[in-house]
Structures are given as C-alpha cells and as structure tokens.
Amino acid sequence: MGTLNDGKKKVTIYSVAHEAGVSLATVSRVINDSSLVKEETRKRVEAAIVKLGYRPNAVAQGLALKKTTTIALVIPDSSFLYMGKIINGLLDVAKIYKYNIALHTTSSSISEMSEIIDNIVKSRADGVIVYNDCLTENEIAILNSFSTPMVYIGHKIKAADACNVFVDYKKALYELTDKYIQEGYKDIVLIQDKKNPMMMDELLEGIDKGFSKHNMKFDGLVEIPENYHNSYDYLNEYFKDNKHQLVITVRDSQAMAVLNACTENGISIPEETDLVCVMDSRYTDMVRPRISSFFIPSYDLGALAMRVMTKMLDTDEIKEKEYQLSYIYKNKASTKI
Amino acid sequence: MGTLNDGKKKVTIYSVAHEAGVSLATVSRVINDSSLVKEETRKRVEAAIVKLGYRPNAVAQGLALKKTTTIALVIPDSSFLYMGKIINGLLDVAKIYKYNIALHTTSSSISEMSEIIDNIVKSRADGVIVYNDCLTENEIAILNSFSTPMVYIGHKIKAADACNVFVDYKKALYELTDKYIQEGYKDIVLIQDKKNPMMMDELLEGIDKGFSKHNMKFDGLVEIPENYHNSYDYLNEYFKDNKHQLVITVRDSQAMAVLNACTENGISIPEETDLVCVMDSRYTDMVRPRISSFFIPSYDLGALAMRVMTKMLDTDEIKEKEYQLSYIYKNKASTKI
DNA sequence: TAATTTATTGAAAAAGTTTTCAAAGTAAGT
C-alpha cells in the first residue's frame, strides 16, 4: 500500500504525547492553540511535533468534530470555460477560511444528480455550492430536498428561500432590448442554446419584457437543430437566406460563429447587423470586430458564494439570502448603437 | 449548526442495527457486500437502511480503513481554460472508480506549494495528481520529497522515477521546425510566455534540435516584457518593425494576438507569415483564418492520469511509469506548408 | 499554616465505521 510514511512508523498524536512526555489531551490542546497550557509544556510539545514531523489527521478530526471543512462544488461538466474564474474566486476565499473544495460534475442524465448528492452526503461535506446554469427544474427540486447548507451561484433561481449569488440576466436583456427598440430596431434575434434551459428562460423573459413595454411581441428565436454538432455549420446555412438587425448569442463561441457566418455570407458586422454576446470572455475581445458583450463578474461570483457559505457555517442563520452582482454592458465594435 | 439531519435523530450504523435487530458488524457486512450474510438477514438490514435513510459516514470509514478515496488535484490557478477538458477526463474516470477529487491551486509564491502539500497530507488524500505546466524546479523538488502516490500530468517531467502522463512537446516542436527548415524557412520566431518556464524549456529544446540538425542555431525568442499586461499591445508595436516567416505561439490567446497584430500592420497571414499555435483549443478554429495547431488530447491526459492513479492505489507497484500520448498536427489556414 | 482559589494536566468517553476472533447455529456424515 502506498501509504503516507512507507516503512517509517506512523506518527500520531500518541507518538507526540509519548515523545513530549505528556498526555494526548495536552497535545491536542497545543495543536488547537488552546490558551490553557503552560508555556514550557507547549514548547516541549511543539519540539516533539517538529521532531516527528507530525501532521494532525483531518479525517479523525472530522470524525471527532463532526465537520470536514470541505465544501462540495457541483458544476456541469460541459462549461468549464465559463467556470474558470468562478472556481478561482471560490478557491481563493476557501483558502482564507481553510476550507477544501471537492469537485463534482453533473452530466445530463437525471439519475446522476441524486447519485452526486448521495456521494456528497456520504462524504459529509459541510456545505454545497451549485452552479445552476444547466440545472433542470427536476434537479433543483432534488437539491432542495437536501438539508446541507447550500448556495446557488450563477443566475437567479426560482426555489423559495434558497441562498443565491447571481447576476440578473433578465434585467440585462430587458435593458438591451429596450434600448434597441427605442432606436427603432425591431428585427431582433436570439440564438438558442439547448444546453442551458433555465438560463434561456431568464433571457427570454427579459427580451419579452422589453418587447411588451413597446407593445410588441418577440418572435425571434433561432434554434440550432440537434443534429448540428457544430453551430457554425447551421448558422452558415441560416445566414444565406436571413439577415437581422440585431443578433444576440449567449456564449462567445456562438458569437464567433455568427460573426464568421455573417462575414462569409457578405453580411457585414456592425454595418448591416449588430451582434451582442451575453456572456463576456477574453475571446470576445480577441476577434475583429471585438464583440459587444456583458461583463459578468465571474471571479466575484465565486468569491462571494464562498464567503456567504462560510458565514452560513459560522452562524446558524444568515439575514441576506440573495446577493445580486451587477453586470456591465461593454459596447464594442460589433454594434452600432 | 446546519448539520445533516436538522431536528431528526442522526442515523448511524447503530440505528440500522437496532432497527433490523442485528449487530453493527452485520450491517457493516451488508453495506460492503460481504458474501457471508444470510439472504434473509440481508433483506431485513436493507429494509432498515432504506426505512431510516441511512448513508454510511465516509469520514468514519476513512478512519477505519485508513483511506479516503480522495485524490488531490493540484493545478495552477491561472490556466483554467486549458484545464477544462483535463478535469473532465479526470472526473469521468474518478466517478467510475468511486474516487472524489479535492481541488488545490497554486499561486506563484514559493511558500505556497509546501502549504498545499501540508494541507494534502493533513487531509490524507490517497493520491495526488499534479498538472505540472507552471511548476518551478524548486516546487517539483518539494513535491518529490513527498511519499503519497503521485502522477504528473501535462508535459514530460525531469524528476527520475516519477509517474508521468504527458505529451512530448519537444518532439512536436522538433518536427515542426525540421519541416519548416527543410522547406527553406529560416526566420522562425517563438513568442515567449513567462508563465510556463518548464514548458518553455521543452519547446526550446525541440526547436534547438531542429535547428542544429541543419547546422543552424535558433535565435528567435520574442519575449513579451513584464510591463505589458496584454500581449496584444506589445505585439502590435512589435510587428510594426518586424516580420517573420514563421511565428510560433504557445496559447490560443497569443496566436490570436499575433493574428490581429499582423493583420493590423498589413502583414497578411498566411501569405507573408505562417502562424502556428502549439496548444490547440476550440478558439483556434473560430477565428479566420483558422490557426494551425497541435491537437492535444487533454481529455485523455486527464482520464489516463486518473486511471494510472487508481492502478497505483490498487497494486503496490506499477510497471509503466511513463505514458506518452500523441499530438496531431493540424494544418489549417494560417500556414502555407 | 490552613484554606481557598486558580492554573495545568490526564483519564476516559465519544465520534462512526471495519475487522478479527470466537461463539452459536445448522447441516451432514457415521
């Protein structure tokens, strides 16, 4: 077995106690910075600890204390590109509060979510942070039946009383639509991404609200058929026969696909068509023209979610349940207005 | 405390034993699919388990069995975009073998690595998988002094006897250089990325080998100064006064920066300059022209690393220590040859 | 000096599982 100290004797709190000539209770107190141990004894124990290279066993601590200082992070396996900064934010804050992160990914199958929860329950994570971008209502229901402290991250979740760190995409899309309609644009189109049903609903609500404000009805969903594994292939066909005043996409990859498809069909952006990508990424600035997009504070979403989680674990109840972070619309070269 | 079963009585192996009228030893045997329990008893215990909603406590199991079924994954926090597929591969295989993944990230500071190891030792992870893209020699030395099973993933590592799943970038760059020199290209340039010192060394070795085969010496490092936080800004200046036959970059973002900088300075790609990006990504296919690149089997790197790890944990020794996966050069529109 | 308080320590129980060893029960063979 490739165990920790091959060959060498395993060093536990007993070894340290023996080495220092004290009881294990005293060693435990030294480890945990308890104030009620004599300075001289502390020195002796600390010397024994470094001499033996003792490291407390977090598993045994977990058992004794009934907490693991581990947070489970549940994310959809497909969208890592968008997760990067969120995870960085999470981890930076987790480090400060000495929490570990256990990573779990969901695939599309329904059974999977209860399997993941099963796993998390078994591992006795102190809390769960869920990126809710691709969750179905079914999955959210499963998650809510679950009594470990939980924070949803990403966009607004409908479950009542859920702790939620999010960006208000509905408002973002409403404002965008409203602005364009005021400028006289009517032919607005949203490229549909099958993979984010909940997110999509939210975007649509925003657009609908914008249209109904001006007594119009939105009717511009462009759905990429299932059989196209590459959205560019479909869009290239699509823009042969279609042209719109404003095209909205969710992800950078789709925006780039639209850009290429339009360009190759002689539709110039932004002269003939405006293009907006909802979720910002570094790549939206790397193509020409740069693509207008909403800056989403991903790092902050992650960091705040983790901070909220530590608060939940410290105090029994928290006052605030909803933490809304603001997007920033970045008007770049792919749009005229 | 937001504990597991608020209000309700906590359900342990004792509760189940009591409910089923057996001893805890028997319940443990049922949980672990031991063959030596009577069919009828098993039924009774299983009924009790579902009735009470019992889930074994992995922490207690970890203590009793002296293993946590957790693998620590150490990655540099900066390069998540490249990590996505690797993590997916890792997690898919981890799921099969019922391992959990604990995520740790390194920042640039030296002290950090020993802090992370300290944390991993405490948490008693069964094994460690390290993405060694951005590691310094110092950090590798620290890691090697550490007796938990370890797999290095990404590129070839110099430490003797280390278990390593990698792509041979040196060979890739050698082949590329050789091919270009054979076609009469001499003015070859590599954009230097300060962030991956080890990786960079390997690429340079490959290029040097290609040059020395033809009795030439490589002298084409283009270093982006520290004070430019955006490589595009520097490259835009650079390509005002410089022009090369072949430009090689490590990452997609740099390739795109080169593409834009050249285009905006009237250097057309591929007519005047060939452009190759070493590490493939979906984005290299999304710009025009598409950028020639090496397809790196990231998912497989992750999956294989995890598989190797499970083998290491099963059997004391493994025969193979080095697992080399092959890249595929993808000749696209940014290159003439 | 004796009594009282305070500071420091240790013994033992508790956390929830696995596993060894012995005991009890059952079936088979004579």
Next chain:
DNA sequence: ACTTACTTTGAAAACTTTTTCAATAAATTA
C-alpha cells in the same frame, strides 16, 4: 445420537482525534 464441518452472527478492538470532568499542583488569601 454424536462428531465434524460449515455458515452465520456478535463482542470487542482498532482507527485518531476532541472534549469533559476530575485530579493535582501552584498560588493566593486569611
């Protein structure tokens, strides 16, 4: 009916820590 062998079960120890409670030692007060 009586060994013998095998199947099934349970009691108890082990895993490594924290924490409570009681005991001892030291310091203070009367």
